[in-house]
Amino acid sequence: MLFWWMNPLIKKGYEKPLEETDIPALGIEDEAGTQYSMFMNKIDASKSSLFWIIVSCYKREILVSGFFALLKVLTLSAGPLFLKEFINVSSGKEAFKHEGFVIVLGLLFSKCLESLAQRQWYFRTRRVGVQVRSLLSAAIYRKQQKLSCSASTEHSSGEIMNYLMVDTYRIGEFPFWFHRTWTTGLQLCIALMVLYNAVGPATVASVFVIVLTVMLNAPLAKQQQNIQSKLMEAQDMRLKTMSESLTNMKILKLYAWENHFKGVIEQLRELELKWLSAFQLGKAYTSVLFWASPALDQVSMEYSAHSQYPIAIKSGCFSWDSSENYNLRNINLMVKSGTKVAICGEVGSGKSSLLAAILGEVPRTDGVIQVSGKIAYVSQNAWIQTGSVKDNILFGSTMDKPRYEETLKFCSLVHDLEILPFGDLTQIGERGANLSGGQKQRIQLARALYHDADIYLLDDPFSSVDAHTATSLFNEYVMGALSEKTVLLVTHQVEFLHAFDSVLLMSQGQIMHAASYQELLLSSREFQNLVNAHKDIVNFPNDNMVDYNGDKSPFKREIAVVLDGGKESIKNAEFDQLIRREEREIGGTGLKPYLMYLGQNKGYIYAILVAIANIAFTSGQLAQNSWLAANIQNPGVSTFNLVQVYTAIGIGSIMFLLFRALLAVDLGLQTSRSLFSQLLTALFRAPMSFFHSTPIGRILSRRYYLASSKELMRINGTTKSLVANHLAESISGAVTVRAFKQEGRFFARFLELIDNNASPSIHCFAATEWLTQRLEIMATAILSSSAFIITLLPQGTLSPGVAGMVLSYGLSLNMLFLFSIQNQCSLANQIISVERISQYMDIVKYTQDASPVLKGVSCTFQGGDKIGIVGRTGSGKTTLINAIFRLVKPSGGKITIDGQDITTMGLHDLRSRIGLIPQDPILFNGSIRYNLDPHGHFSDKQIWEVGKCQLDEVINEKQGLDSLVVERGSNWSMGQRQLLCLGRALLRRSRILILDEATASMDNATDAVIQKTVRTEFKDSTIITIAHRIPTVMDCTRVLVVNDGEMVEYEEPQKLMQTEGSFFKELNEYRLKISRAGLQISS
The missing domain is CATH 1.10.287 (Helix Hairpins)
Incomplete structure (x- = not known):
């Protein structure tokens, strides 16, 4: 009742800055899991609205806190009654002897009881608010785990994040304000009764x-x-x-x-x-x-099993949404246990959607689907969780060292782990930021293999790796480690198809043909075209190549790369790991955040004017009451003059109060606008190393009692960012989490993070009440002492009006004293928000210590040349491109374009003049038009001309350029997204174009058309192509071969082909061997 249980924590906070481990753990009744279970039981047993279900969950606490609220109103209302009787005593109208002393004791008891009641009312409702917030957070997280892909397009990750980080906090405030709805009315009625008793x-x-x-x-x-x-x-x-x-x-x-x-x-x-x-x-x-309350719905999922066929689909029709453009139609598929099924087809034919349907991600509109057995899923766009390589592979499973080491070998990860600074304990940035595309994909494969599932759904996992690694993975992983498993593999690698038991050829959402490789060659013209397109690429048809030896355009650019990255030693794991613990200041905030806040947009002037207005208002109130007390019984002052002066002073005070309020609002808004703009600028100017090492959730969220309270607020801020980060990762990897049946583990981790955040919140509220109660007792002692002294004074020493004014101020002193200290502490706690923002204001200075990825690379790309860059996965190809864009800073050497060092160019000027088709095609919320031309620089006619990138037919089937694109472009296939990125490049017509695995997710026929389009449309530009498909770079002017971060070869491809011991020649011969082996089987 008196918050004595907070004394040890308050004492510890006074002696040293509090850490998370110093805060006591929540009781079982406060844990999110307990609250969520109670909430779900109520939902299952009742059909009431969310509001009434929450009320039923906490009706006991609501009633108990309501009792304390009632007690507070009654004891507060007793104050004027004591004041009236005290004035009577001062006037010599004692009802009995020593009545004054009785009134003093009654006043002391009443104010102590009022303090006790109000503190219990406030703390209990605050605690219920945290519990409500926890259960709603758990319910929102649980629901997002169950949202289908089609439903998730209607609720972006930003919206879900807002529900969790904003709306739940607002709803959590409701219990605190609930009792005010009736206590205010009750208090008003009692006040009117007291007033009527006094003035009639x-x-x-x-x-x-x-x-x-x-x-x-x-x-x-x-x-x-x-x-x-x-x-x-x-x-x-x-x-x-x-x-x-x-x-x-x-x-x-x-x-x-x-x-x-x-x-x-x-x-x-x-x-x-x-x-x-x-x-x-x-x-x-x-x-x-x-306060508004968003509604929650329940989503249920059903699973069925069939033992004879792990996967059985009969006349299945599946639709992502109400549109029929991306439906799977008339799907009939029976997959026996242990069989290997390949799925192939052109871009957008429904290959990935078929796997999603098997996973239950695409709503079934007709037919029957039965899936039995444990599933492992490898997505086309690799999902990597923040943490270590080892954590990503184990993915919640227990460690089995022999199986773990075998998994690394089958996934060709042993060499990569030897290169990483801390092996499999190396921290991976958010979404695998510090890994190559091939490394991320192989970690996904390792996660699936270690899962030891019955069914493996692999969505084009070899598109991000080189031919040698792809072949190794296919032989060792698919045909070796998964030899007894059921495998469905989406692939564009025709050379692997002959090894499968069955091949599905898809087109426009339908399975056109399903048979063995040999049968399809004999019966399907479409499949023959697919194989022939691969043959054409293998045989390098020169008639399709563009002649680059014509006249040179004066707008070509020459790129010279000279990098000298020296060896750097790894000193300490704590400082060299990519993801670091979030920074948290300790001790006092100092004046810096206050000065920073007031330094925005004439803040000092606003603060001075607010202070003047406040002093004027307070002085007006004092003058008003003093005038009334001094002259109410003065016969020389008429009633009219008394009221006139009193009213005039009151109106003046109100004007100053209004002026103060308007100034404070304007100060807050102007400062908020300025700080947000500065923070946004700092974030957008921050180097990529900052985003690699800082989870997005962390960015989106940010004395004696005072010492403890500050640290509790800081800990609350850092734990809140962990909640946001876990939610963001869970949303992006929802399909993978569901496929591996890891929802329970992720939900348990989320509940743990919620509890870690709730504990400092509850203890912070308790610390506030601990302080407030002691201040109120102190103020009550001052009030009682004043009343006692007045009682001891001889009668007539003070007039009844002055005595009443003194006690009236004594009664309000309790509140004023309390508000003064509370506001000071609240200000010190809230200024921590400015302190946290200040940390991000300096992120442009952020540097990341890391060993060099590229070492000793020296080469020149002549203007108009077509440069191919090849190498094993993780060899540093994409890092070289990042260096040209100045996403990474060379530790030595320099890069020049037309003789000008790129570090002397403006970042915007440099990047806006270089075209790019990235490895990871990213689309933004909006329309096709917005994604191709966000600035609105091009007409619709110009945009339609990029139909050369094979997308015009697909776009026309929807709503043309107004076709909807949801977050991350998830309503478009990976290949279609890459085609849209190609469309961006065609619109920009840059003199330097970089293709980073631009056609990795496309079939060979589309790849050939796109390559020809690029070379025709950009024949006068300098083109740099990163490719795993060797034929893609065979017609380049020169080829740069990179291995382990070093330049191995840089020469014309034909010369490299004729050079004995050439690394490039070995790569090509290996590719030809594998490709022709597959083609010979079809002959």
Whole structure:
């Protein structure tokens, strides 16, 4: 009741900065798991609304806190009664002897009881608020785990993040304000009764004023409700766009789109501030609050089993949404246990959708599907969880060292782990930022293999690796480690198809043919075309190649690369790991955050004016009461003059109060706008190393009692960012998590993070009540002492008016003293938000210590040359491209374009003049038009001309250029996304074009058409092509071969083919051997 249980923590916080381990663990009744179980039991047993279910969960605590709220109202209302009796005693109207001393004791008891009741009321409702927040957070997380892919397109990760990090906190405030809805009315009624007892019929005037105030306040409350709704919508839009931008920051930098997306976010922020301004101005006139509660729905999933066929689909029809453009139609598939099935077809034919349907991710509209057995899934776009390589492979399974080492060997990861600074304990950045595409894919394969499943669904896992690694993986992994497993493999590698028991040829969402490789060659013209396209590539048809020896354009650019990355020693794992523990200041905040806050947009002037207005208001109140007390019984002052002066002073005080409120609102809004703009600028200018090592969730979230309270607030901030980061990762990897049946483990981890965040919140509230109760007792002692001294004074020493004023101030002293200390502590706690923002304001200085990836690379790309870059996966090819874009800074040497060092060029100028088709095709929320031309520089006619990239037919089937693109482009296939990225390049017509595995997810026929299109449309440009498919670079001017970060060869491909011992020649001969082996089987 008196919060003595907080004493050890308060003492520890006074002696040293608190750490997470110092905070006591939550009791079982406060844990998120307990709250969620109770919530779900209530939902299952009741059909009531969410509000009433929450009320039923906490009805006991609501009733207990309601009792304390009632007790607080009654004891508070006793104050005026004691004051009236005390004035009577001062006037010599004692009802009995020593009545004054009795009143003093009654006042002391009443104020102590009031303090006890209010503190219990506040703490219990705050604690319930945290519990409500925990159960809603758990419910939202659990629901997002069950959202199908089609449903997830309607709720972006930014929206779900907003539900968790904003809405649940607002709803968690509801229990705190709930009892005010009836205590305010009750207190008003009691006050009117006391007033009527004191002044009689004159109370009617007070009632009239109250009714008038309520009538004037009602439309303001309605307006506040509408404004709050608009504010929440604007905040959702801004957070959604910001989350998408930060997640895809690398693409924004590569395309030089930072300023555009930063401008979009700032426009959305201005809209948000517009409604926030209206809302805050409304709060300056009214104290009515309105809270909105988002609804939650339940989603159920059903699983069926069939023992004879692990996968059985009969007349299956599947649709992502209401549109029929991307349906799977008339799917009939029976897969026997242990068989190997290959799935092939052109871009957008439904290959990945078929795997998603088997996983239960695509809603079934007709037919029957039965899947039995444990499933392992490898997605086309690799999903890597923040953590170590080892954690990603084990993925919640227990460690079996022999099986683990065997898995590394089958996935060709042994050599890669030897290169990584800490082997399999190396921390991987968010989404595998510090790994190559091939390394990420092989870690996914290792995760699937270690899972020891019955069914393996592999979605084009070899497109991100070189031919040698692909062959090794196919032989060792698919045909070796998975020899007794059921495997469905989506692939464009025709040379592997002959080894499968069955091949599915898909087109336009249907299985056109399903038979063995040999049978398809004899019966299917489409399959013959597919194989012939591969033959053409293997045999390098020169008639399809573009002649690059014509006249040179004056706009070509020459690129010279001279890098001298010296060896660096690894000193300490704590400092060299990529993902580091979030920084947290300790001790006092100092003046820096205050000065930083006031230093924004004339903040000092605003602060001075607010202080002056506050002093004037307080002085007016004092003068008003002093005038009334001194002259109420003065015969020389008429009643009219008394009221006139009193009213005039009151109106003046109100004007100063309004002026103070408006200034404070304007100061807050202007400072918020300035700090947000600076933070946004710092984030968009931050190097990629910052985003690699800082989870997006961490970015999106940010004395005696005072010493403990500050650290509790800081710990609350850091634990909150862990919750946000786990949610963001779970959303992006939802399909993989569901496929591996890891929802329970991820949910348990989320509950743990929720509890880690709830504990400092509850203890912070308890610390506040601990302090408040002691301050109130101190104020009560001062009040009682004052009343006792007045009682001891001879009668007539103080007039009844002065005595009443003194006790009236004594009664309000309790509240004023409390508010003063509370506001100081609250200010010190809230300024921590500015302190956390300040940390990110300096991120442009962020540096990441790491050993060099590229060492001693020296080469020149002549203007107009077509340069091919090849090498084993993880050899440093993409890093070289990142260096040209200045995403990474060379530790030695330099890169020049037309003789100018790129470090002397503006980043925007450099990146905007280089075209790129990236390895990971990223699309943004919006339309096809917006994704091709976000700046709106091109007409529709010009955009339609990029139909040369094979997308015009697909776009026309939908809504043309207005076709919807959801977050991450998940409603388009990987190949279609890469075609859209090619469309961007065709629009920009850059004189330097870089293709980073641009056609890795395309079939051979489409690849050939795209390569010819690029070489025709960019025949006068310098083209740098990173490719795993050797035929792609055979017609290049020169080929750069990279191995383990070093330049091995740089020469014309034909010369390299004629050079004995050439690394490039060996790569090509190995590819030819594998490819022709597959073709010979078909002959």
